[in-house]
Amino acid sequence: MAQATFHFPRGFLWGTATSSHQVEGDNKNNNWWAWEQESGRIAEGHTSGLACDWWAGRWQEDFDRAVETGQNAHRLSIEWSRIQPAPDRWDEHALDNYHQMLRGLKERGLTPIVTLHHFTDPFWLEEQGGWENEAVAALFEAYVRRVVETLKEYVSIWCTINEPNVVATAGYLMGWFPPGKQDLNAAIQVMTNQVRAHSAAYHAIHEIQSEARVGLVVNYRGFDPLRTWFPPDRLAARYVSRLYNDFFPRAALDGKLVFLTKRITIPQAIGTQDFLGINYYTQELIGFAPRAPKEIFLRRSFPENVDLSPSGVIANIPKGFLKALHWGLQYKVPIIVTENGVEDAADELRPRYIAEHIHQMWRAVNAYYPVEGYFHWSLIDNFEWHQGWTQRFGLWELDPETQIRSKRPSADLYAAICKQNGLSSDMLAEFAPIILEKIFPD
Numbered sequence: 001m002a003q004a005t006f007h008f009p010r011g012f013l014w015g016t017a018t019s020s021h022q023v024e025g026d027n028k029n030n031n032w033w034a035w036e037q038e039s040g041r042i043a044e045g046h047t048s049g050l051a052c053d054w055w056a057g058r059w060q061e062d063f064d065r066a067v068e069t070g071q072n073a074h075r076l077s078i079e080w081s082r083i084q085p086a087p088d089r090w091d092e093h094a095l096d097n098y099h100q101m102l103r104g105l106k107e108r109g110l111t112p113i114v115t116l117h118h119f120t121d122p123f124w125l126e127e128q129g130g131w132e133n134e135a136v137a138a139l140f141e142a143y144v145r146r147v148v149e150t151l152k153e154y155v156s157i158w159c160t161i162n163e164p165n166v167v168a169t170a171g172y173l174m175g176w177f178p179p180g181k182q183d184l185n186a187a188i189q190v191m192t193n194q195v196r197a198h199s200a201a202y203h204a205i206h207e208i209q210s211e212a213r214v215g216l217v218v219n220y221r222g223f224d225p226l227r228t229w230f231p232p233d234r235l236a237a238r239y240v241s242r243l244y245n246d247f248f249p250r251a252a253l254d255g256k257l258v259f260l261t262k263r264i265t266i267p268q269a270i271g272t273q274d275f276l277g278i279n280y281y282t283q284e285l286i287g288f289a290p291r292a293p294k295e296i297f298l299r300r301s302f303p304e305n306v307d308l309s310p311s312g313v314i315a316n317i318p319k320g321f322l323k324a325l326h327w328g329l330q331y332k333v334p335i336i337v338t339e340n341g342v343e344d345a346a347d348e349l350r351p352r353y354i355a356e357h358i359h360q361m362w363r364a365v366n367a368y369y370p371v372e373g374y375f376h377w378s379l380i381d382n383f384e385w386h387q388g389w390t391q392r393f394g395l396w397e398l399d400p401e402t403q404i405r406s407k408r409p410s411a412d413l414y415a416a417i418c419k420q421n422g423l424s425s426d427m428l429a430e431f432a433p434i435i436l437e438k439i440f441p442d
């Protein structure tokens with residue numbers, strides 16, 4: 001067996017990612033909490049409950065876990081509904097709690113990356129029409145100003161909106177996320193307002209903190225044609241990719257919002273990304289299906305004979321990750337992998353998923369793609385949105401009832417990668433021998 005190590009550049013960021021509603025617990029003043037109380041919304045009727053109990057202070061022990069496993073960064077999000085519980089009220093205690101968390105990261109040598117909007121909205125905002133209301137851009141900007149003014153001492157990398165493409169698709173086309181609509185016009189309105197809100201936040205942050213680096217986080221999903229020989233499949237895959245993957249980073253590059261039926265230009269959006277955050281999990285095949293109008297004339301599937309995660313939502317396609325990073329190059333800004341991971345309670349697939357994806361990322365870095373860091377989703381099992389607790393993404397397992405954490409083997413593999421700033425054949429021999437020959441051939 002060939003013995004070797006794939007090294008990453010000095011200063012590469014290695015961390016995990018979390019989001020407020022998924023880990024903090026007892027987070028009752030937002031649209032997701034209300035959604036969880038409605039029957040039939042969340043798998044098995046689960047609720048976020050205490051989540052990982054971070055709000056009461058358990059972040060301390062989990063940040064210790066991150067440090068002990070060699071990580072040097074962490075991505076978390078701020079909960080708008082805690083900072084601004086009512087339109088005319090700011091909560092200093094909540095700001096102080098985030099102050100302590102971020103100081104906690106710094107003291108442990110973990111570089112913070114902070115997301116300002118990760119899926120949840122204050123309940124009062126939803127009552128005002130949420131992201132369909134044009135006023136959201138100014139409201140978001142006011143909240144962002146307050147946060148950045150208070151926390152800038154600890155943070156210089158800000159993500160404005162996490163996965164605006166998922167918010168629009170899951171909340172306004174599929175109906176999985178609140179407000180549970182299936183309304184194309186509403187989705188278009190929301191996407192337009194997201195670009196406005198992102199741009200307003202971008203400019204406000206730079207005004208307050210000149211050294212800040214601000215970006216969007218996109219959920220990139222590879223879409224390949226089901227039948228490469230069939231032009232309608234090729235067209236469908238290309239179109240879906242443009243709308244899903246390119247829409248937001250394109251808008252932040254040249255201010256152009258390209259829909260199927262119309263184009264809009266928002267000049268304030270031009271040049272509003274200092275880096276691009278890419279969340280990559282999987283890729284899929286797209287077929288043109290004229291008889292499936294409910295699925296917008298598309299048939300979606302995974303290629304045959306690929307590894308699937310236990311509930312079948314993620315196919316292990318590491319080459320799709322390299323493709324995602326290659327796709328990101330066109331925006332001509334540095335890339336941060338803000339999320340990548342797999343749901344796998346038994347930790348059977350995760351070790352090779354991690355190793356194969358990091359191998360592909362190394363290929364990108366080795367070809368001088370400007371990738372600055374990697375954030376595994378996630379540090380610890382957390383509340384997985386409409387899938388509740390049925391999908392487990394953590395390097396640590398969590399029992400939400402007892403709050404007991406147990407380390408999965410993948411945490412040790414990831415620790416070895418972070419500590420060595422690279423991926424070695426020895427690590428694969430220990431944690432994922434089945435792919436050793438594939439990644440380190442003789």
Ligand code: GAL
Pocket residue numbers: 019022162163166219279339377384385393
């Ligand atoms: C992302 C999302 C995260 C997490 C992850 C795993 O789309 O940003 O909050 O839920 O998926 O499914």
